[in-house]
Amino acid sequence: MMTATAPPEVVDESFIAVRGLSKAFGGQALYASFDLDLPKGKLTTIFGPNGCGKSTLINMMSGLIDFDAGSVEIGGQDFRAARIGYVFQNYRDSLFPWCSALENIEYPLKLRGISRSVQRFRVEALLAQFEITLDLNRPIYELSGGQQQLVAILRALVANPEVLFLDEPFSALDYEMTLYIRDKLQTVFMETGLTTVLVSHDLEEAVYLADRILLLSKRPTRIVELISYETPRPRTTDIMSDPQFVAVKAHALELFRREMQR
Amino acid sequence: MSATDILIDGKPRGYAKIAVPSATTLLPLVGPVVFILAWWLISASHVVRAVLLPSPLATFAYLGDALVHGTMLADTIVTLTRTLEAFAIGAVLGVPVGVAFGSNERLYRSIEFLVDFFRSMPASALIPLFILFFGITDINKVAIAAFSVFLIVTFNSAYGVMNAKKSRILAAKVMGATPFQIFRDVLLLESLPQTFVGLRNGISTSLVIVVVAEMFIGADQGLGHRIIEGEQILHVTDMYASIVVAGIVGYLLNVLFMVADKRLIHWNGK
Numbered sequence: 001m002m003t004a005t006a007p008p009e010v011v012d013e014s015f016i017a018v019r020g021l022s023k024a025f026g027g028q029a030l031y032a033s034f035d036l037d038l039p040k041g042k043l044t045t046i047f048g049p050n051g052c053g054k055s056t057l058i059n060m061m062s063g064l065i066d067f068d069a070g071s072v073e074i075g076g077q078d079f080r081a082a083r084i085g086y087v088f089q090n091y092r093d094s095l096f097p098w099c100s101a102l103e104n105i106e107y108p109l110k111l112r113g114i115s116r117s118v119q120r121f122r123v124e125a126l127l128a129q130f131e132i133t134l135d136l137n138r139p140i141y142e143l144s145g146g147q148q149q150l151v152a153i154l155r156a157l158v159a160n161p162e163v164l165f166l167d168e169p170f171s172a173l174d175y176e177m178t179l180y181i182r183d184k185l186q187t188v189f190m191e192t193g194l195t196t197v198l199v200s201h202d203l204e205e206a207v208y209l210a211d212r213i214l215l216l217s218k219r220p221t222r223i224v225e226l227i228s229y230e231t232p233r234p235r236t237t238d239i240m241s242d243p244q245f246v247a248v249k250a251h252a253l254e255l256f257r258r259e260m261q262r
Numbered sequence: 263m264s265a266t267d268i269l270i271d272g273k274p275r276g277y278a279k280i281a282v283p284s285a286t287t288l289l290p291l292v293g294p295v296v297f298i299l300a301w302w303l304i305s306a307s308h309v310v311r312a313v314l315l316p317s318p319l320a321t322f323a324y325l326g327d328a329l330v331h332g333t334m335l336a337d338t339i340v341t342l343t344r345t346l347e348a349f350a351i352g353a354v355l356g357v358p359v360g361v362a363f364g365s366n367e368r369l370y371r372s373i374e375f376l377v378d379f380f381r382s383m384p385a386s387a388l389i390p391l392f393i394l395f396f397g398i399t400d401i402n403k404v405a406i407a408a409f410s411v412f413l414i415v416t417f418n419s420a421y422g423v424m425n426a427k428k429s430r431i432l433a434a435k436v437m438g439a440t441p442f443q444i445f446r447d448v449l450l451l452e453s454l455p456q457t458f459v460g461l462r463n464g465i466s467t468s469l470v471i472v473v474v475a476e477m478f479i480g481a482d483q484g485l486g487h488r489i490i491e492g493e494q495i496l497h498v499t500d501m502y503a504s505i506v507v508a509g510i511v512g513y514l515l516n517v518l519f520m521v522a523d524k525r526l527i528h529w530n531g532k
Contacts, residue, residue: 062436063435063436064432064435064436083438084436086433086436086437088429088432088433090429093427093429093430094429094430094432094433095430095433096430096447096448096451097529097532098451098454098528098529107434107437107447108437108438111434111437111438111439111443112438139528139529139532140529141529141532155437159437159438
């Protein structure tokens, strides 16, 4: 029954290629000769048991954490040469509180030595593109949590990244804000077609947002399955009762349960 | 506190309330009024001999006169100038040194004991040593205070940098910041709140050391000199008046730094 409704595994052209990745913490292997291929222009969510290293994986792919062995290539070149956008779980600790919202968003452009007027223009264009209104000149800490995370997302987007990584970007937000930012993220994705990798601790959310759901095992971590979910966008919460959504989620949950019992 | 809050909360300041002060706003005055009342009672009851404790009224009247007609203002300016000179020297040297040590944790660990040792040592214990080196000069008083300020500021700046939020450093790194850009745009600003704690402690310490130095390193001007002379020639009214002025100077410096802190480090605690 399950196998009948489960979608077939898809073969994508690889954009992010992880080869032989190894990482140990305190002598315990978290990743050992780990291989992974993620497609271009798709939104991949990463889901798996606690402590399987979901965040560690994107942190290694984005260069935030060193790994012991292996390679990560993005668009055919070493990840260190790639333009990466990264959204942290905790906006409070990753945005710059001494800056206004505008200065926070502009920062990656400032690092590249782009002139102030062009910076400003680029930010305005970004806000207009995603229909976001923000009081840009206010100190960042005066904005709501959701707005701050939105600033963090815009900051990650402003320098035209090749990949966008998000580490549980909704976990510090209340439910209302989560829904809003999720929608905005979907808009961003539809508008840009940016290769996106998002770590999630919520299976429903992971399926709802994803083109591909990367299901990971307990440590030492391997890929349980890279599940495909191709329901067209824009998706609304209505699709959560759609048979295909339910089937994919049930399939993922089944795999997850089986993984937990091993 | 509330006075400085009004300055920073960003609301229009033009609409100051024009109303009879309520009982709550008068609360901060209770302490000083009770204090002066107690002072007056003790001096009026002659529990303490009048030659040791003049009445508050006599003291403040004398103070007013000394400020306008006497040398009190000149002495205050001398002490304040020395305090600010010492502070400026200590801070200008201490902040960069602290930030440099703080951004290299191994370097800081290797001098940590030394900084902690001198920071814990009473600076007054070094006065004779400074006399040997600098003689009984004006420079001496400033030098020893500057030394103390330098230690406090260095220590706090170093810790400010070391305790910078790792995630902000990572955020800058993933956005492609060079080590220098991380230092300039993240570490330096992250260290500012702690650096300001150091500066505030530094200015208080500077005043303390300058006044002590003026007492014991043969000065002919300054509040410290005035206080010790008032004691020695039993001109107690002058001594009390000078103590009050020293207290006011210390208080005002502290308020100044608190306001500057709130305005400059507006994000602190947010």
